[in-house]
Amino acid sequence: MMTDARGKPDGITPSQTVGPFFAYALTPGGRYAFEVLAGDDLTVPGVAGEAVQVSGRVLDGEGKPVADAFLEIWQADGAGRYPDGSGPGNTGFRGFGRAETRDEGRFAFRTVKPGPVAGPDGSAQAPHICIGLFARGVLRRLYTRIYFPEDAQAHGKDPVLALVPADRRGTLIARTAGPGAYTFDIVLNGADETVFFEA
């Protein structure tokens, strides 16, 4: 490692794409012998919150399905608690899942709807799920969030949504697809491009 005189590193390690061949190690899903680290079902017995399914498609700049991506989600439980080891009641909930896209660029998670969590300066953030997206052709993780359509009132006060141009906020809000089911498509590029964050 290159370091300065005091041993401080030269800088952070740059990102590189996951490429197309990650599945056997990161999302084996029973198709490969390697053991899965985190799958697409986050629900555990006793977890606080309403069980929901969130599914969708990942599309490129020509509207073509991206069938070799994977998504990571990170979220609080239904009581707005991140699983950082503190607080009773959600000890078995990891708040983290992985799902790869398959045919037609589809992915799906089974999880619980998160509760609101604290925002900066005493504000409250509307319920949301953080998404990290990785794929061939994506040189660095793409970060976006899923918000839920029934929380329109909370969206008006959400400190992160407030930073998103009004005409693009809709790309961050899932659609209802039946009881306990939501759809959320991610468009990587083009006119209907999903909002991505730098944080």
Add this chain to the structure above:
Amino acid sequence: MALIYPVRSLAAHPPYLAPDYVSTRLRSPSRPLVIVPHTLSELSGPAFGHDAVRENHMDLTVQHAGEPLGERIIVTGRVTDEDGRPIPDTLIEIWQANAAGRYVHVSDQHPAPLDPNFTGAGRCVTGPDGSYRFVTIKPGAYPWRNHHNAWRPAHIHLSLFGPSFLTRLVTQMYFPGDPLLAIDPIYQSIPDERARQRLISSFDIDTTMPEWALGYRFDIVLRGRNETPWEDPHDD
């Protein structure tokens, strides 16, 4: 706006659009990213520890009945933050092609042999000083279809979590002296020469084990919190 992790460090990363890497053209945002504060959602993160790792996960040469073909190597280093502080107890996942440059993945159909004794996937957790160690075989270079006669330099993919959602990193480790690095659009997508150099491991005779395996060192630097003051190394 509360930015707990310095964002200037992110300049080390490649841009999303790197036209010479053709797949980025339709898979990169064309609109500016929206800069957001670092809230609880970004400052927390999943914790995977020793429970996620089996005994043979850090040695990719002992996961099958026989030994894989190829040049046995040891890859070791330390994971620190950008202030040089060790990051202990963090999960590292790796995956790679075999010695012939072929991945186990069903979509890799290029005409090189699979090795029944090599999957190419591993995991380990960093020690108290941020150190990690894998035993594997040196991956081969392989062709890809980005442009005419395109070949990826030999590399090992690495995935790290670090302490929060913001420290997540997926990258690739390369080998010193590889002539393909100069013409690889993925490696060359990193604008800064010094940042690119940080992805090249160094041959290390002290890590090398006599009559057993060559050793390579690869240190990994994740983002670090602004608020942590630099401490004198003698201050323990």
